[in-house]
Amino acid sequence: MTKSGKAYLIGAGPGDPRLLTLRAAEVLGQADVVLVDDLVHPGVLAHARTRRIIHVGKRSQRRSFPQELATHTLLAYVRGGSIVARVKGGDPFVFGRGGEEALALAEARLPFEIIPGVTAAVGAAAYAGIPLTHRGVAASVAFVTGHREAGATQRIDADADTIVVYMCQRTIRDIAHELLERGKSPMTCVALVRGASWPTQEVFTGYLDELATLDDEWYAALDPELPTIAIIGAVASYADQLAWQDARPIPIASLRVPRLRVVAGGRR
Amino acid sequence: MTKSGKAYLIGAGPGDPRLLTLRAAEVLGQADVVLVDDLVHPGVLAHARTRRIIHVGKRSQRRSFPQELATHTLLAYVRGGSIVARVKGGDPFVFGRGGEEALALAEARLPFEIIPGVTAAVGAAAYAGIPLTHRGVAASVAFVTGHREAGATQRIDADADTIVVYMCQRTIRDIAHELLERGKSPMTCVALVRGASWPTQEVFTGYLDELATLDDEWYAALDPELPTIAIIGAVASYADQLAWQDARPIPIASLRVPRLRVVAGGRR
Numbered sequence: 001m002t003k004s005g006k007a008y009l010i011g012a013g014p015g016d017p018r019l020l021t022l023r024a025a026e027v028l029g030q031a032d033v034v035l036v037d038d039l040v041h042p043g044v045l046a047h048a049r050t051r052r053i054i055h056v057g058k059r060s061q062r063r064s065f066p067q068e069l070a071t072h073t074l075l076a077y078v079r080g081g082s083i084v085a086r087v088k089g090g091d092p093f094v095f096g097r098g099g100e101e102a103l104a105l106a107e108a109r110l111p112f113e114i115i116p117g118v119t120a121a122v123g124a125a126a127y128a129g130i131p132l133t134h135r136g137v138a139a140s141v142a143f144v145t146g147h148r149e150a151g152a153t154q155r156i157d158a159d160a161d162t163i164v165v166y167m168c169q170r171t172i173r174d175i176a177h178e179l180l181e182r183g184k185s186p187m188t189c190v191a192l193v194r195g196a197s198w199p200t201q202e203v204f205t206g207y208l209d210e211l212a213t214l215d216d217e218w219y220a221a222l223d224p225e226l227p228t229i230a231i232i233g234a235v236a237s238y239a240d241q242l243a244w245q246d247a248r249p250i251p252i253a254s255l256r257v258p259r260l261r262v263v264a265g266g267r268r
Numbered sequence: 269m270t271k272s273g274k275a276y277l278i279g280a281g282p283g284d285p286r287l288l289t290l291r292a293a294e295v296l297g298q299a300d301v302v303l304v305d306d307l308v309h310p311g312v313l314a315h316a317r318t319r320r321i322i323h324v325g326k327r328s329q330r331r332s333f334p335q336e337l338a339t340h341t342l343l344a345y346v347r348g349g350s351i352v353a354r355v356k357g358g359d360p361f362v363f364g365r366g367g368e369e370a371l372a373l374a375e376a377r378l379p380f381e382i383i384p385g386v387t388a389a390v391g392a393a394a395y396a397g398i399p400l401t402h403r404g405v406a407a408s409v410a411f412v413t414g415h416r417e418a419g420a421t422q423r424i425d426a427d428a429d430t431i432v433v434y435m436c437q438r439t440i441r442d443i444a445h446e447l448l449e450r451g452k453s454p455m456t457c458v459a460l461v462r463g464a465s466w467p468t469q470e471v472f473t474g475y476l477d478e479l480a481t482l483d484d485e486w487y488a489a490l491d492p493e494l495p496t497i498a499i500i501g502a503v504a505s506y507a508d509q510l511a512w513q514d515a516r517p518i519p520i521a522s523l524r525v526p527r528l529r530v531v532a533g534g535r536r
Contacts, residue, residue: 099399131367
């Protein structure tokens with residue numbers, strides 16, 4: 001008798017492994033195989049009992065692991081009778097390509113379950129102290145991606161009170177320009193959150209026109225492996241008041257001038 | 269020496285208590301007092317060790333517990349030195365009024381922390397099998413609320429590829445009309461998710477014009493205490509293919525005709 005396999009598409013949240021759901025931790029403990037994307041905190045994998053942990057992210061092993069191969073690997077293990085935990089950063093159904101994998105599983109008539117996670121926008125907002133909606137200030141919020149397919153023209157939704165741009169470390173300047181051209185005020189408040197909920201999280205606050213003219217050197221140095229999220233809208237102004245972590249927001253304006261460095265006297 | 273109080277604004281997720289985060293469960297176990305909103309699954313409160321669990325939802329004890337009183341109670345306990353777990357359905361910063369409570373805490377110079385949760389849209393999408401974004405189909409998603417202040421005119425963001433309307437059990441027909449007037453196609457796919465991730469979850473699928481002309485009797489009978497979420501956009505069409513729970517989606521069209529009832533023979 002063949003053991004019946006099953007796939008679990010799991011959202012691991014934005015970074016901090018304590019933001020994993022109880023259900024995800026439970027399934028990780030039962031899985032025979034774990035297929036994990038980039039940008040998942042190693043602490044998440046500590047819940048797995050299996051040692052078959054395969055990194056299928058695009059940047060795994062310093063080579064490209066294309067989506068098709070990740071899906072193929074997933075299906076092969078489930079067909080073989082394995083309980084597979086397919087772990088993604090954030091939520092599988094919000095810029096997580098979980099829909100493609102779920103469709104492949106459904107078409108192959110293989111059983112699966114979706115375990116939602118804290119999506120990056122929601123995690124970044126919480127850890128930066130920025131309510132995405134706020135009474136009298138923002139009654140709607142839109143999530144868009146800064147990641148663009150080669151040659152694709154994609155219009156950014158400029159209608160929502162709050163706009164969150166995922167994975168914008170290579171495109172946020174262009175996107176800010178586009179929003180200005182479409183009539184958003186240059187004085188719209190913005191926050192950039194790098195590495196949301198990771199120990200290295202940094203929050204930068206300022207205005208839309210400052211985002212459109214980010215310092216070249218600083219912008220070019222943004223680490224593509226450390227995802228950056230932009231929160232655009234009046235709510236971003238709360239970051240200064242509601243920052244509850246030790247680090248305070250850094251003004252984007254300060255990035256335009258050579259950054260002051262505190263030189264410690266004596267030896268390190 | 270006075271013990272130092274602290275507030276934790278906690279998102280409990282959409283319903284299923286297994287969608288609680290590890291961090292939220294940990295804090296619930298440490299809290300001296302739990303202040304809990306409506307629409308939080310009782311299973312979430314099982315993680316609390318304290319017996320001081322106070323229901324501050326608007327529908328608690330069959331009377332109104334206004335937001336101001338909830339905030340006042342929160343501040344009073346923290347000032348008194350208590351560790352307070354303030355538990356909300358979904359996420360505190362997405363239609364959760366967490367911003368107001370965080371501002372009150374910040375203004376009173378009381379320490380607090382935000383623990384994000386799986387917001388209702390993301391939970392509903394996962395449990396209904398609807399990717400909110402999908403390659404080549406939906407590159408953006410907007411969250412709006414169907415709950416309207418008396419007399420307020422609020423324009424629904426119609427720009428995003430996927431629109432999710434929270435708490436729409438009293439307004440979805442009007443909202444569907446508004447989207448049609450603003451040029452959305454009558455054949456736009458839609459899904460209604462009632463009680464997302466609760467054991468009683470129901471998913472209804474159809475088209476925008478069907479939403480605008482929902483059967484009077486059925487619409488009037490929608491339980492305002494069981495939140496309904498609408499997912500509007502091409503991705504809603506995946507609900508039939510990707511439903512991974514036992515219950516299959518019910519066509520909205522079937523609500524227009526007297527519903528067939530299976531009459532069981534013999535005694536119940």
